[in-house]
Amino acid sequence: MSKKLTSRAEGYSKWYNELVVKAGLAENSAVRGCMVIKPYGYAIWEKMQAELDRMFKETGHENAYFPLFVPKSLFEAEEKNAEGFAKECAIVTHYRLQNDPDKPGKLRVDPEAKLEEELIVRPTSEAIIWNTYRGWIQSYRDLPLLINQWANVVRWEMRTRLFLRTAEFLWQEGHTAHATKAEAIAEAKLMNNVYATFVENFMAIPVVQGVKTESERFAGADETFCIEALMQDGKALQAGTSHFLGQNFAKAFDVKFANKEGKQDYVWATSWGVSTRLMGALIMTHSDDHGLVLPPNLAPNQVVIIPIYKNEEQLNAITEVVNGIMKDLRAKNISVKFDNRDTFRPGAKFAQHELQGVPLRIAIGARDLENGTVELARRDTLTKEVVALDALIDKVEGLMTEIQDSLFKKALDFRNTHITEVDTFEEFKTILETKTGFVSAHWDGTNETEEKIKELTKATIRCIPLEMKAEEGVCVYSGNPSKSRVLFAKAY
């Protein structure tokens, strides 16, 4: 809170990094690429978890927990998976430290305690889970198997950024098994839709649902559904993915079931996940130069109340009124914090809660008590008004919905004005260099063109939108025929 935040115009990246740390969301740790998620950041993540968990259970899923480690041999089993993932991973090779004979007081790895087979710290759990499912699935009566896991995973990323790309991150990974291809595809679509609903309704971030091109697809998947969001700087962010895995893992791990006719068949699979990366999307969609802006659904405290007083007597009188307000707000399921710390002045408290994005701030002083009013400040619009005490609760309740909706609408307007249809490659390049955002363009469907465009512009195909209308055209790069537009963007 000491120094002012760098503005977005001065440097978007710098603004982001400073905001994450100053708002108490996360910070870098002593371990390269691994973050510490601080209490305020974790409280927001917990709200996301609770709502997602509720939605998963409502759609019939159960939670379970699988091992952190994956033996190397299991990784090799699904070839495409191994190619896509196994390379940059944390690898456990030993299981004991010992006192270093050469350096008193120091420890070293015991060379005798070498594992027979190296263990990979899971970058994702398909391999260990499908190896387990083999024992769980014998007959159609065991299907569908609808399981989710909340876990930490590790990918040895070279360039890391808090929440957006970290070596260790928290996520959930759903892994389901089905008797038919159609059921598995329906599941993958359903969960992509659950993600879209959650991100739009709860996080107030508009997303495009689509499928990935082959080159952007999850290794080991036959089809990857995704939700793509647009950040304030015009770069896209993949906010969640849901994979139809075909029978790839079932074949790699020999998971068969007896159908109703008694015939053996490989099961069909999906997997789907969202991670603490969503925190990055949240920050970069709504926040401003004053700090974090939180949609009420995700705010650990939706309302903060700050007393302005000169003496104990005034504080006592204020506290009595505040207790009533808090009781009434809580009765309406609105979370509220009374910031009556005597170790900070009101100005410091205002600054802190603004930086931390508390949706509504109520200030109440001795004169307010006399007038039967409070000062109500809205974080998203930075507007203040004086509200009569007897109108306060209804006012706050109304604002909870209004702010949530307004944040979504603002983000949606931004997103919609940043989807540009282009038909020439010159235009394509110009948009990416000036306005940025999504570029909607025809593409000939080949990896080569996709790769070439990426090389020339750094833009990738974010997705082939599910709702994109069929439209004959020619590829913006090759001039070859195309059946529909796809969305390109530079991306996080």
Place this chain on the structure above:
Amino acid sequence: MSKKLTSRAEGYSKWYNELVVKAGLAENSAVRGCMVIKPYGYAIWEKMQAELDRMFKETGHENAYFPLFVPKSLFEAEEKNAEGFAKECAIVTHYRLQNDPDKPGKLRVDPEAKLEEELIVRPTSEAIIWNTYRGWIQSYRDLPLLINQWANVVRWEMRTRLFLRTAEFLWQEGHTAHATKAEAIAEAKLMNNVYATFVENFMAIPVVQGVKTESERFAGADETFCIEALMQDGKALQAGTSHFLGQNFAKAFDVKFANKEGKQDYVWATSWGVSTRLMGALIMTHSDDHGLVLPPNLAPNQVVIIPIYKNEEQLNAITEVVNGIMKDLRAKNISVKFDNRDTFRPGAKFAQHELQGVPLRIAIGARDLENGTVELARRDTLTKEVVALDALIDKVEGLMTEIQDSLFKKALDFRNTHITEVDTFEEFKTILETKTGFVSAHWDGTNETEEKIKELTKATIRCIPLEMKAEEGVCVYSGNPSKSRVLFAKAY
């Protein structure tokens, strides 16, 4: 469900292992010593988590998340901690796999991708957390710092058993920082008391609160408080610990604060944890030869309803009545599952829910519909009765409390009749060989005697109970003077 469970008399260990797997709680994985927590087991763990998390927050704690890895040098910083923990750990030495040039299709560790400093997979997080706290604590205004983390940890145990001792396990670890010694001791006691309240009221397991002897203390702690439970086979199980860490970690990681007078001082610390080991305590306290017995507070489904029908018409009529029952039970916050799977017969369903310890089972058939009754079966007593439909909801509601209380009372009676006061070493040995349980005996307070008794009897001092009355006596082994009795037992 295929074969009958081994009885406890036949083999307590075998019974336990079979029960854990057959009831769908957990199973061994492809990774040595690591378990898979299956959906039913995880649902019970989630209930524990939810209640504990509520209790932690109610006592002012916030959640956060710290890295999975601890650099070797941080481990060495707190010497006693390093001695106690750092030896048997999973160690990450490399960060990349590559295609094995000698074995096509196989992967090997890339020898070039060796970490400069090895990373230990956390066996506990004091080191990484106190290294972080150094940046968070400057002044008395930053204290107390009351933080909890839900996480997985790894200890390379040689002999593992599902839930009781696994290489990876799930737990929570609280890590707090305080301005004064008295505050830190009060916190350590408070959290031990939170554990005792949770385990007794929620899990229906009676515990003794006490402190550990020096040799059983957590490495790096000045005092370890604990809760000790007694299993059906007469062996004790440490169910939770809460440590007063003095200034040991503050000194090792140089965490100082300016007090109100502006003077610099090291902060005082606590840490406390319970783990998935509690699942083992739950199973071994209440279950019987028919399978799991769950206290209603922890049961994922408190009531299961099974329809008995010969045709669709009967099922429809039953379903209509069941829908009403479920609505009424849920209105009273009682969780209920209608097991209307058409892929299993009623007998198989009865067996499954008995094995899985669902507290109450309601069976309802065509004749019940005519009579306006249901059959109500109680899992803990294995008793059945016919109940009129219009009395059912009240009956079930009453039984929820009655079963919870009855399970606690039964366990308490067993525990109390298995605490034996002895005054001679002959008696001491006889009790441990025959009746087992806790042995309450005088001890001279020396490590040597404690060690000798352990060597001769395999019994350890479980704790010095907080509520043990002062009583002059002589040590059961050495004959030296003693001021109070302590509790010995063989332990898990």
